[in-house]
Amino acid sequence: MFCRTQTTRAAIARGSALEMEIRRGKFRRSVFLDTLQDSDIQKKIDHEIRMRDGACKLLAACSQRDQALEAAKSLLTCNTRIMAYMSELQRMKEAQVMQRVARRSDGTRSSDAGPMDDRLPCKGKVAISDLRIPLMWKDTEYFKNKGELHRCAVFCLLQVGGEIHDTDMVMVDRTLTDICFDNTIVFSEASPGFELRVELYSCCSEEDYSAGSAPRKLASKLSSSLGRSAGKKLRVAMDPGACSPTSNAGAATLLLPGPAVAGPKYHLLAHTSLSLSHVQDSFRTHDLSISGNEECSYWVPLYGSVCCRLAAQPHCMTQQMMSGCLKVKLGGDPPSWTNVYGVLKGTNLFCYHRQEDMEANVEPAFTIAINKETRIRASEKDPHSKAQSICISNQYGGEEVTHTLSADSREETHRWMEAFWQQFCDMSQWKQCCDDLMKIELPSPRKPALVTSKQGSLYHEIVIDTSDDISTVTDILTRRMQELELRSQLGTSPPWMSLFEESPGGPRTPRLARHSPRSPHRLPHSPLSSLRCPWPGLLSSDASLTSDSDSPCSTSPCSRHRGWAEPLSLSSPRFRPRTLSLDAKLSTLRGRGYGGVLQCSCQPPSSSSLAPIPAQCVPQATLSCSSSTSSNSSSEGSHSPSSLDGTPFSRPSSARRSLRNLRAKLDPRNWLQSQV
Amino acid sequence: MSSFLSQLHFQLSCALQQRIEICKLRQGEHLILGFSIGGGIDQDPGQNPFSEDKSDKGIYVTRVTPGGPAEVAGLMMGDKVMQVNGWDMTMVTHDQARKRLTKKNEDIVRLLVTRKSLEQAVRHSMM
Numbered sequence: 001m002f003c004r005t006q007t008t009r010a011a012i013a014r015g016s017a018l019e020m021e022i023r024r025g026k027f028r029r030s031v032f033l034d035t036l037q038d039s040d041i042q043k044k045i046d047h048e049i050r051m052r053d054g055a056c057k058l059l060a061a062c063s064q065r066d067q068a069l070e071a072a073k074s075l076l077t078c079n080t081r082i083m084a085y086m087s088e089l090q091r092m093k094e095a096q097v098m099q100r101v102a103r104r105s106d107g108t109r110s111s112d113a114g115p116m117d118d119r120l121p122c123k124g125k126v127a128i129s130d131l132r133i134p135l136m137w138k139d140t141e142y143f144k145n146k147g148e149l150h151r152c153a154v155f156c157l158l159q160v161g162g163e164i165h166d167t168d169m170v171m172v173d174r175t176l177t178d179i180c181f182d183n184t185i186v187f188s189e190a191s192p193g194f195e196l197r198v199e200l201y202s203c204c205s206e207e208d209y210s211a212g213s214a215p216r217k218l219a220s221k222l223s224s225s226l227g228r229s230a231g232k233k234l235r236v237a238m239d240p241g242a243c244s245p246t247s248n249a250g251a252a253t254l255l256l257p258g259p260a261v262a263g264p265k266y267h268l269l270a271h272t273s274l275s276l277s278h279v280q281d282s283f284r285t286h287d288l289s290i291s292g293n294e295e296c297s298y299w300v301p302l303y304g305s306v307c308c309r310l311a312a313q314p315h316c317m318t319q320q321m322m323s324g325c326l327k328v329k330l331g332g333d334p335p336s337w338t339n340v341y342g343v344l345k346g347t348n349l350f351c352y353h354r355q356e357d358m359e360a361n362v363e364p365a366f367t368i369a370i371n372k373e374t375r376i377r378a379s380e381k382d383p384h385s386k387a388q389s390i391c392i393s394n395q396y397g398g399e400e401v402t403h404t405l406s407a408d409s410r411e412e413t414h415r416w417m418e419a420f421w422q423q424f425c426d427m428s429q430w431k432q433c434c435d436d437l438m439k440i441e442l443p444s445p446r447k448p449a450l451v452t453s454k455q456g457s458l459y460h461e462i463v464i465d466t467s468d469d470i471s472t473v474t475d476i477l478t479r480r481m482q483e484l485e486l487r488s489q490l491g492t493s494p495p496w497m498s499l500f501e502e503s504p505g506g507p508r509t510p511r512l513a514r515h516s517p518r519s520p521h522r523l524p525h526s527p528l529s530s531l532r533c534p535w536p537g538l539l540s541s542d543a544s545l546t547s548d549s550d551s552p553c554s555t556s557p558c559s560r561h562r563g564w565a566e567p568l569s570l571s572s573p574r575f576r577p578r579t580l581s582l583d584a585k586l587s588t589l590r591g592r593g594y595g596g597v598l599q600c601s602c603q604p605p606s607s608s609s610l611a612p613i614p615a616q617c618v619p620q621a622t623l624s625c626s627s628s629t630s631s632n633s634s635s636e637g638s639h640s641p642s643s644l645d646g647t648p649f650s651r652p653s654s655a656r657r658s659l660r661n662l663r664a665k666l667d668p669r670n671w672l673q674s675q676v
Numbered sequence: 677m678s679s680f681l682s683q684l685h686f687q688l689s690c691a692l693q694q695r696i697e698i699c700k701l702r703q704g705e706h707l708i709l710g711f712s713i714g715g716g717i718d719q720d721p722g723q724n725p726f727s728e729d730k731s732d733k734g735i736y737v738t739r740v741t742p743g744g745p746a747e748v749a750g751l752m753m754g755d756k757v758m759q760v761n762g763w764d765m766t767m768v769t770h771d772q773a774r775k776r777l778t779k780k781n782e783d784i785v786r787l788l789v790t791r792k793s794l795e796q797a798v799r800h801s802m803m
Contacts, residue, residue, distance in 0.1 A: 671723035672770055673714040673738045676777040 037092060041162075045085045052078035059263040069153045069169060069203060072264045076201065077166045080157060088162045119422060121192050121429035122321075124314030127440040128196060128274070129184035130283065131156060131167065134303040137174050149173045152300050154202040154269070160187040160194050171205060172300050179300075184441060192314070192429040196274040198306065200288070201266040204297040267298045272306060276431060279312045281438045311438040316426040317346045318437070322419035323358075324412060326351070329389070329404040337406065340365060344419055347371045347427075347434060349392070368403050369394050371434075372427055376420050378413070379404070388413050390420075693758065696787045698749040709777060709785065710744020711737050711751055716770030726754040734758070735765045735773045737789070752791065759788035 055075040062068050151173040158165050167181040179200075187196075270288040278286060285307045292299055315321075322344040327337040328351065340351035343358055350364040357364070370376075375393045389406040390413065407413040427434040700707040715724055717733045726736045737755040740747045757765045760776045768776070777785060 671714055671719055672716075673712045674770065674774045675712045675739075676709045676774060 038089065041085050041089050041092075045082060045089075048078050048081045048085065052082065065205065065264075068263050069205065072203065072266060073153075073155055073166065073169055073201075076266050077157065077164065080159070081164045084159065084162050084164055119425045122315040122422070122426045123189045123191055124312050124316075124430065124433065125186055125188055125318075125440060126160060126190040126194060126196065126279070126310070126312045127184060127186040128158060128198075128308055128310050129441070130307075130309050131181040131183075131198075132307045133179040133200065133270075133288070134305065134307075135172070135177055135179065136301050136303040138301065149175075151205040152202045152298055153205045153264070153266075154179055154200060154300060155266075156181055157199045157201060158185050159197045159199075160190050163187050163189075172202070186440060186442065190312070192276055192431075192433075194275060196310070198272050198274065198308075199268055200270040200302075200306075202269040202298040202300055203264045203266040205264075267292060267296065269298060269300060270302055270306075274308075274310055276312070276433070279310050279433055279438075281309075281311060281436070283307055283309050311440050312430065312433045313438055313440055314426055314430040314433050316423060316430070317434060320345045321423060322416060324416070325355075325408060326416075327406045327408075329406070342405070344370065344423065346437060368392055370420065370423055376417075376424075378417055390416060693788050693790050694750075694755075696746075696749050696751050696755075696789055698745050698751065698785050698787065700783050700785065701745045707778070707780065707783070708744070709746050710741040711746040712739040713757065713773055713777070714738040714770075716773055717767060718769040718771075727756070732756075733767075735768065735770075751787065751789065755789040755791050757787055757789050759786075761786055 052075060055071050055078060059068060059071040059075060062071060151171055153169050154172050155169045156167040158167070165185045165187075167183045167185070170179055170181065172179055187194075190196075268291050270290045272286055272288050274286060278284060285305045288302060288304055288306050290302055290304065294301075320343050322342075324342060326340050326342040328340055330336045330338055340353065341355045341358060343350045343352070343364075347370055349368040349370050350358070351366050351368065352358045352362070352364045370392070371394075373395055377391050378388045379391050388410070389404050391402050391404050393400055393402045395401075405416075407416055698709050700709055713735050715721070715727075715733060715735045719733065721727065721733045722730050724730070724732065724736055726738065727734070735757045737746075737751055737753055737757065740751055740753050757773070759765055760773075761782065763776045765773055765776065
């Protein structure tokens, strides 16, 4: 005999007729009895099928990778929902069939044995929020990995019974230490025996490799000559079957092999199940079961646990379970009674003088606790009154206090007793959730999806201290602004940037080196920002790289700041590829020339007169020091000290100095020193 | 500003500064002082080998060219430069500091420095 309170996940047998129908997208309505519940589910299934069709069309039509990932996520969610509804329908059908069989064999249903048997606990709201999955990157990812950043798109699918919700999608790369999902997901009708299944899906987010076109030999040659992550991806793309058996094994019950759609495919990366025992009013860490391994394209190195806040609000705690007029014995001889309006809610029986008081939110006259330690019994028939009275006993600090209540009629008394029994049943089933009401914060109404908050990482917290100096703050803002500009140039900007762009994103190369010579129309200091962008957060070293450019910057972009201030406040872009290869950086610098940033030798060799030096040379000096991008200054910088080689204060030759400057600039851990 | 004032207060109460006047030396087209500086509010103060307080982002003298104008004037390695010709050097970026020292229209720079040995001497004398 099945238990109605248990949620079972039915797996539809592969190759069964039902599965074939699902695949074809047609459903034999005659299979399912047309009860009210069935038609509800049928409507839901139809709705999901329409959503799925829409997602498929969008996937086929969209060109941008981000859109494709979102569409693939919707597709997967729709498929999962359809599967869940189908399973529920099947289960209901099975239940009906079995009930009919049981009824036929037993005759009449057996009557209730006792107050606790056959009593269903109330349902409740279950909310999961603040999901955080720590990552564990190997140091080889940071230091030895040449080439592009390995990025994955991940999201979570959360399921309780037939209700399936998905979180927003998060892009994961090695600058993140944790995957954080900010969504709060509330399941409204969950029974105490619920099973909340959390599944993490991920999809590799690099450019598609057209696997079919390249011959195998070439592919293996390519993969060995490319960087580690790129080669891995290519190998996987060449061999699509390699990872799927392991990934799909665990997901067979949830994933529907729907209509074959080209585009990004999500794979199950990890899953776990949470239940009532995991519910707590604070954050807890749970273990994850990880599927997939390092060789899969969608692999993200998970630490193996997930932190979240799982809260539950049973209805008995939030709703009025019973209310009505009662008489409370006050004591004395003969005992006197007072009329109250009682409301049973949560762990208390509130007694108001009148019903209007309760509606007006006036404080109750008194409150009787109804919790796990309370004992309630119906007393013997009182000779003075006709109805039974109810005795509620509580322990208040060692003392036992008993309240005696009486209802107007026998039916009322019976109903109150039923309510109390139900309350006890609920409290025994919901256990720790009934001690205190757990708070569930409803997610705020969704703002229009212009804002994507890039995930911060612990390594890149920008600290602005010494904020007395406004130019520091201005410098940081300038850098941020240029980072934004540069990113919009590269086409990897957050979606809302498209509102501000005139032209859709250009070629998508994260290699900043290639873009710098191609922006002559921009402010003269901006190409240097292409070198700055890799580490705007590291104030210690890179500000010295930029210090030459900053002085003109700090005054000029005030007006530009205001134009950009709004998007800056909306998002906190912390995207920065940390490990551009050394070659890229050197080629950048050689191509543009450096401006003799650190040494004073960048002063123009123009004036040879002694002090006092005419004032006109000063701005020139400043300019050549600061606009370190023009090739003129670089040639000046390299040519000027050539005559000084013999003297004791001679600076090293230009070639050695340039190399030393490069090394100094490129090492982010340098504490810079300048010769004056 | 408030931190500068508090530092000033500290200096006035302990009188640990030294005034050093350096005459720049002309070498071809360049005016050199003959020392190197490190530090700045945009630099990582933890890497400063000369500072006692590793959150001190001031400008420190990291090297003095032997025989150069700075050495002649009495500047020593490890000195913290507080002012240059009246310009504050306690709350500047590295590059701002460099520029304030290398102004082409100035032949003489007057530095206000504070020195650890001086501080220690005073502290010992106070104990």
